[in-house]
Amino acid sequence: MNEQQLSRIRLYFTGLVTLIILTLLIWQHFTDGVPSHHLFQSADYPAMSNWWGALILPTLSWVLLGRINNRILLQSTAQSQGYPSGIIIGFGCALLYGALISVFFAIGRSEISGIMSLGILFIALFLKVYREECVLGYIIGMSVVFGAVIPTLFGTLFAIVSALLYHIVHFIWSRASLWFMRNKNSQTG
Numbered sequence: 001m002n003e004q005q006l007s008r009i010r011l012y013f014t015g016l017v018t019l020i021i022l023t024l025l026i027w028q029h030f031t032d033g034v035p036s037h038h039l040f041q042s043a044d045y046p047a048m049s050n051w052w053g054a055l056i057l058p059t060l061s062w063v064l065l066g067r068i069n070n071r072i073l074l075q076s077t078a079q080s081q082g083y084p085s086g087i088i089i090g091f092g093c094a095l096l097y098g099a100l101i102s103v104f105f106a107i108g109r110s111e112i113s114g115i116m117s118l119g120i121l122f123i124a125l126f127l128k129v130y131r132e133e134c135v136l137g138y139i140i141g142m143s144v145v146f147g148a149v150i151p152t153l154f155g156t157l158f159a160i161v162s163a164l165l166y167h168i169v170h171f172i173w174s175r176a177s178l179w180f181m182r183n184k185n186s187q188t189g
Contacts, residue, residue, distance in 0.1 A: 001082065006069040009083070013065055017140065018058040024144065025054055037147050053148035060139060060152065064132040071132075087133045094134040098141025098151065106145050117154070124162035125169050135159045 028034045028050065036047035068087060082088075097116070105113040120138075123129055135155050142151035 001072065003069075003073060006072060010062065010065040010069055014058050014061045017061045018054075021053045021057045021143070021148075025050060035147070037150055039150060039153075048147060048149040050147040053143055056148040056152055057140065057143060060148075061136065064136045067132045090129075090131060091133040091137040094129070094137030095141040096137075098138040099144075100141075102142050102145035117158075120158050121161060121165060124158075124165045128162075128166055130159040130163035130166065 025034055034050045036049045038047055039045040068083075072084065072087070097120075101113045101116045104110070104116065120129060128134075135158075138158070139148070139151040139155045142155075
């Protein structure tokens with residue numbers, strides 16, 4: 001894909017996210033009212049309105065898709081016809097994961113959503129869930145139930161911790177493998 005095609009996809013995707021969030025907010029406004037959410041479900045913290053989603057989700061989509069597009073352009077050697085499947089799969093899985101966390105929370109099974117939230121850290125041992133497509137999918141997937149502010153805060157936190165976990169574990173694993181191979185070769189040689 002060339003830069004112009006990637007820019008067009010970025011624009012269309014951001015427009016779609018903007019249209020969806022504005023439609024949801026207008027629908028909420030005219031039905032039960034736009035909800036607000038407290039961090040950790042505690043009234044001790046200030047309420048954050050879902051209206052923030054009209055600013056956060058389009059901005060986040062624009063910025064993260066820009067970073068994804070830059071990564072594609074830097075890694076691309078051959079001209080492909082679409083986004084690499086790893087990016088699409090990462091986005092789709094994170095979107096589904098965030099939506100499932102939201103659904104379990106909404107139906108009153110917050111213990112499952114809590115376990116799933118911490119499960120991200122386990123998944124981070126094996127997969128690069130800190131990448132932009134995963135963060136964007138996770139935040140969008142949770143935004144319908146939690147608004148945009150709380151998923152953005154937790155998505156950012158999980159991305160930072162996941163990146164640290166992934167790279168530390170893989171660094172230790174590579175050093176241990178290297179040490180093991182050297183000892184094995186010195187004992188046989």
